[in-house]
Amino acid sequence: MLPFKTLIIVDKDAQQAVYLQIANRIISLIQEGILQPGTYLPGSRILADLLQLHRKTVVAAYDELVSQDWIMAIPRKGMMVATNLPEIKPRSFQQPQEAYQEEPGFSYNNISTQFQVKTKPGPKRLIINDGFPDIRLAPMDEWIKECRSIIRQPYNRRILVTSPAFGNLHLRNEMVNYLAGTRGLNIKADNVMVTRGAQMSIYLAAAMIIKQGDNVIVGNPNYFFANLTFQQLGANLLQVPVDENGLDIGAVEKLCATKKIRMLYIISHHHHPTTVTLSAERRMKLLEIIRKYNLAVIEDDYDYDFHYSSSPILPLASADHGGNVIYVGSFTKSLGLSIRIGFMIAPSKFIDKTAALRRLMDLGGDNLIEEALANMLSNGTINRHIKKANKSYWERRDLAGELLEKKLDKYAQFKLPLGGMAIWLQFNKKYPLTKVAVKAQEYGLYMANGERYSYMSTPINAMRFGFASLNEKELHTATDILAKVLKDRL
Ligand SMILES: Cc1ncc(COP(=O)(O)O)c(C=O)c1O
Structure with missing residues (x-):
């Protein structure tokens, strides 16, 4: 033996x-x-x-x-x-030819890779991200418990074998209550489609609306992946300024009066990248324009759940917009787990057709994950988590504000956002972010260099200082490093 x-x-x-x-x-x-x-x-x-x-x-x-x-x-x-094992071939001593070279032999469509993030892995690095939640606060145990209990119940097995393109019906029903309670939205389950994050909703809604050469109004600056999406679909982007009250609605009206406009994309709360919120006055004015011109609108409300003032302004979608506002939101920010669940709210016929389009690229979502989220919405776990996380992020926003003011006063300006997870930090011209970011890496701090916020215009010397995922100690360290880099000659 x-x-x-x-x-x-x-x-x-x-x-x-x-x-x-x-x-x-x-x-x-x-x-x-x-x-x-x-x-x-x-x-x-x-x-x-x-x-x-x-x-x-x-x-x-x-x-x-x-x-x-x-x-x-x-x-x-x-x-x-076993006697019928697969044959094990002797190893060749020659260098095997790789099955794939870098490029295929044929030509293919060019998708911009401009904003692909490349960060070096490493346990010691500290990252100032664009505004992501803190995974350490996520309701991990509750999440595991929900998934386990669904899998264990024999009568739940059907959930594991189906995946509807509209999304899990239980979740869509729960969302009806959730969106009514948090955003004043008056909808039915037929108006809800569950997608993989808000990004998929933006893509699908835009693909349903835009044709080659259509004029689409966007903010300047704007969420870069939205611009790239619309550009990819053949849109002609008309950029409208964004100031401290949000998108310049006067400029939107002028464009609507003089050109054929197919669609408007707006981030009404905590605009990306500038973090400003559309004022109540502009919101009213925009609603008038939407009704007057029958303007198709994608309202991207990607992190509405986190606001630090007592009365957040309701989304456009909760007012009278004549069925023209496609409302997009997400749980990716609320949960802080890499669970890709977002949603689109739209007229039911639009949802039907959009689900048919979604099937061409993705036959359906993750039914188990969606069912677990539905349970967590109905038993109050999500609400409790959002309340707790909101409190932490609020404290972190205030601390980040204090530290930035104290340590970076000479180098950069900012205004505290009413909500969301980032501060828009605008650096003086003398301190180019492209150089600051490189220098910060030497101290183990990774951050964006501002390039991604400019679309077909001069680079903006500003970054989103994502405070939500940094605890007290990390906020101190990150701002210390930034201050040191800026104090040293770049
Ligand atoms: C403005 C904006 N819209 C949409 C998204 C995409 O969100 P999701 O992760 O849910 O796809 C993001 C992501 O950060 C964002 O900043």
């Missing part, structure tokens, strides 16, 4: 279950030719004695190997290494 005691070493502290360690080791022994086809393995009791394990563990390992066809149970004889 082979010296199994030395050939199979198990680590009881390892993350991988012991029976899987044994099974995987036996597979390696077979692949290396140490255990030949037709060889009998020791009986489970004998191997368990040799490895000082419970017999059931060895039985589980053998069962695993049988289910993968590595070994077979021979009546009255025991476990034998």
